[in-house]
Amino acid sequence: MSFKDKNFRIVGKPMPRHDAWEKVLGNVSYAGDHEIPGMLHVKVLRSEYAAARLIAIDTSAALAVKGVETVLTAEDVPNNETVTKFGQTHTVGGFEGLYRVLAEKKVRFFGEAVAIVAAKSPEICDEALKLIRVEYEPLEGVFDPAEALKPGAYLVGEDDSNLICQYKVRKGDIGAGFAKADVIVENTYRVPQVDHAYLETECGSAWLAEDGVLTIRASTQVIEHFRGIAEVLGLPQNKVRVIAPMVGGGFGGKEDITVETFLALVVFKTSKPCTMTWTREESLLSHGKRHAYTMKYKTGASSDGKLVALEVDILSDAGAYVYLSPWILLYSTVKATGPYNIETVKVDARTVLTNNIFASANRGFGGVQVCFAYERQMDEVAKALGMDPLELRRKNFLHQGDALATGRVLEHAVETEQTAINVRKMLGEKTVSDKANILIGQGIASSMMSYGRMTFLHDTSRSYVSIELDGSVTIRCGVQDIGCGQKSSLASIAAEVLGVELTDVTVYFGDTALTPLAGTTTATRQLYMSGNATLKAAQYIRDNLLNKGAEVLKVAVEDLDLADNKLVVDSDPSLAMPLAELVKICASDGVELFNLAQFNAPAREFMDFTTGQGQVFADFTFGSHGIEVAVDTDTGKAEVLKYVSSYDVGQALNTLSAEGQIEGGAIYGLGYGMTEEILYEKGRALNANLATYLIPTAMDVPDIEVDMIESHGGIGPFGAKGLGEPSSVPSAPAFVNAVCNAIGKSLSELPATPERILRALKN
C-alpha cells in the first residue's frame, strides 16, 4: 500500500483531522485570542443612515476623553479610496471597484464605517464613540435594484448610473427553440440577501515589528490583502505583513478586507499595538452578504422531456459597493442553465448598486441563487409534462464531452446523473403519514459548481516542502485554514508521497512573510491549487530520495518505494532502510531535501462579451441532494425527515473530512432554504443578531446520509475535485422541491418559511 501503486496508505482513508486535537483541547490561538502588552482597543462608529451626505464630523469631544489615543476619519487615511481589482493577478478589465476605508462624500449603507476610535479599553472606546458628532444630510436612497435601474433613480455612488455590469450568453436561435416546444413554463424566482454567520466574528490585532514592518494578525481568507493595505497606507508592499491564524469560519465573508485596514491605520498613526473584535451585530451589519436575486426563467420542453429552449433574466442587488459583484454575476451567468444540455439558450444578467448592505462572496458565489431557480424550474417543467422529476433530469443531464451553453466542453468526469440516481435510491419510499394534518413530500436537486478560480485570472499557488534530518516533514504554504482542513489536506498529501505518517508532518501556513503565497482560501481552490503545488514539491523530494536510494542500495529506482517511514525495496523487503537513514545520506551528499513548487491553473483568455462564449472555469464538481419533509398543514412548518447527499468527489483526501464538508454544506444550504433572510426597512437591517437572523440549530437538522463517488476524474491532486462550495449548492431547491411535492403547490421564493408555506396552502 503506497503512493507508488495508487493503493494509498493515508489518502482516501477516514483519518482524524491533522488539527483536530489542538482544537478540541482549546490550544489553538485564534485571531481574537492574541494579547499584546499595552495594546489599544479599536472600535468603529457606524452610519445610522443608509443614504446621506456627510457634511461634517467633529471628533474633538471624543479625543478629549481620558484614555482615548486617536480618533480617525476618512481625512486621516493616506489613500482612503482605492480602485481595486479585487485579487486579480492577470488584469482583464471591467472588474474594478471602489474600496473605501471610511465613509466620505455620501454614506451608502446603514452600518458603514464613518470613524474609528483607539483607546485603552473597549469601554472608553464606547464612551468616545458616543461623543463623535456627525452631521448628515439624509438622502432618499434606493433599495430595490429594479428601481435603481430606472431613469432618474437615486444614484448610490458618484457615477452616473447604478448599473455595475451586465453579461449575456447566446446559444442557437432561442425563437426557433421555443417554437419547437410543446410546453413552456415561466416563473420568477426570488432569493434574499443572507449572511455567513460564522462562529468567529471579524477580529485581529496589529503591531509594528522591530524591523518596521506593519504586521496584522487577522481572521481572513486572504492574506494577500497586504498589497491593498499597503496601498491604503502608501507603504511599500514589503512593509506590510499579514498573518492568518486558524480562522473560525469564513464561507466567503472574510474574502474582503474587514478589520485589517482599521488595525493597520491605528498602528500607522500611533505606532502602538492594537486589537479589534466586531460584535455579532456589527458583523451582520457590515460585512458583505450573499446577493439577493430576482430570476425570470422561461423553459421550453418537447413532450418527450427534452429541453429545447431556456431564457433567463437575472437581476442582482449588489448593495452599496461593487466588491465582487461582477465576478459573482459571471458565475451565475455561466451556471444559469445548471448541469443540463439545452438546445437554445439566452441569458441576460445585470448587477446593480442599491443602498442595502454591500453584497460579495458567500459559499457558492452566484452558483447558489441560479441553482434554486433552475432546479425549482426542473420540477415545474416535470409537473407540466406529467413526468417524474428524476426522469426529466436524466433526459437532459450534461455528460463528459458535452458542451455548456458557453461552448466550453466538459473534458473531465461528469457524474451528475449517477449522483441523482443515488439520492433517489437513498431517499427510498415515501414515509406514510399517520396524521391528517401531516403531508409528506420528497424532492431532489442537482448542481454544477466550479472549483478553482476563473481561468482568465491565471491563478497560481506555491508550496514549500522539506524533509528534516530525522525524517520528519515540514510544509510552508500560505494557505488560510478556515476550518475545512486546508492544512490537514496538505499534510496528507506530503505524508502519502514521502511515506511518512500524518503526525510526522508539520504545516506552517497563512503568513505573507514566512510562507510562500498560495492565493486565497476561496473559490473551493485550495485543495486543487495548493494541493497540486504540495504534491509537486513532495514528488520532487521523493524523486531525489529514491534516486539516492537506488544508488546506495544498487537496485533499480523502479524497484523502490517510500512507506511507513522506510525506503522499501519491492523485490527484497529485507533491504528496507529507515527513512531517517536515507535522509542523512542525502544530506551529507548534498542532495536537495526541499522544494518550492508553483502550480499554475490552466490559463485562458477572457470570454467573448458579445456572446458569452468561451472558457470561464477549469472544472466543476457535480452532485445531488435529496430531502424528505413532513409539512404540518396547521402551521406550515416543514420538518426535514431525511437528508441524503451524493457527490463525485474525484478522490477524497480524507473521507471523514469530505463527509464533514458534505454534511456542513447541507446544513448551511438548508438555512438558506428554510429560515435565513436579512430583513430590511429602507436599507436598515431589522434582524442583525442571531436571535432574529435564524440559522438552523441542532434541533432542525436530521442525520445526513452521505454518498461519495470517486471517479478520480478531477484536476486536483490524485484526481480530486473540490467540495467546499459545491456541497452546499442544491440544498435549498431540494428542500423547497420536497415541500412543493408535499403540498401540491408551487413556491418560488426563499426562504420557504412556515408562513410562506401556509400561505401557499391557503391559495
Added chain:
Amino acid sequence: MSEVKYFRPKSYKELNDLLDQLPDFFLAVAGTTDFIPATRNGAPYPDAILDISQVAEFLLIKKDDLRISIGAAVTMADLFTNKIIVENAPALASAAKSLGAPQTRNRATIGGNIANASPSADTAPVLLTLNADVHFLAKDGSTRQIPLTGFFQDYKKTAMRADEIITGFSFDAPASDTWSRFAKIGQRNGATISVVNMAVLISKEGTRCTDLKVAFGAVGPVPLRSPSVESLATGKIMDQELIGKCAKALQLDISPISDIRGSAEYRRDVAANILARALTDAFA
C-alpha cells in the same frame, strides 16, 4: 460609568434584612437572560441589582394538599424535570422545555419569564390556564398576591409596582383526568421565540366539555385568555361544528400585529388551526 450596587441574598431572611438598603431604582434579576441582552441593547442600568437566584426559598417547588407553589427563581430546566410539575402540570413542563436553548433553560427562571412580560413568554399561557396567583414582596417588607390574569396590563406593563419583586406562583393542581396541551409555533425547532403559543386545559365527560381554559401568547400586547372560546365551549358537546365555531370565536379575543417573526394574518390563521387541532385531539 456609574457604579451599580449588587446584592445576592442566600435566604428569604437575608433578603428581608437588606430590603431597606435598596435604592428606589433597583431591579430584581435571576437568570439575567432578558436583562443582559436588554442592557446590551441600551436599556439603562438600575442603581442596584438584586440577584434573587440564590434565595433558597425561591428555588423550591412544593405541593401542599392540592396547592402547588413554585419559587420565582426556579429555572426552566428545573421545571421540566420536576416530578410535581411533570405529573400535575405537564403543559408547564412542555412550555419550559420549549423555551430558548439548553443554556438559556439552565438560567432562565419562571419569575423572570413573567416579570419580563413579553407577549410571547412561554410559561405565561400555561400559568393563565392554571388560574395561577403571582406573589409579591415589597421593599417595605409587605407581601400580596393577585391572579395572574390581572397581572399583564398592556405591552410590557404589569401590575407589579416599582418597589416590588415577584417571589413565586401558586395554583391548584388540576384534577388528574384533565387534558392539557402547550403548543408553540416557532420559526425553527431550537432557540426560537414563539410566533404564537397556546395552552389549553380541558375537563370533559365523554364528548361533553365540562370546563375549558385556553390562553394564547404573541397574539396581542399581552398573553391572554380567550373568554369567547371558553364560554362558547363550556358545557357543550364537542364536535367538528363547535370546533370550527371556537376557532372563529378566538378571532374576537386576539389582536395580533405583524413583526419580523410573522404577519398578523399568519398569527390569526395559526392560532385558529392549533386551537382546532387541540380540541380535535382532546375529544378524539
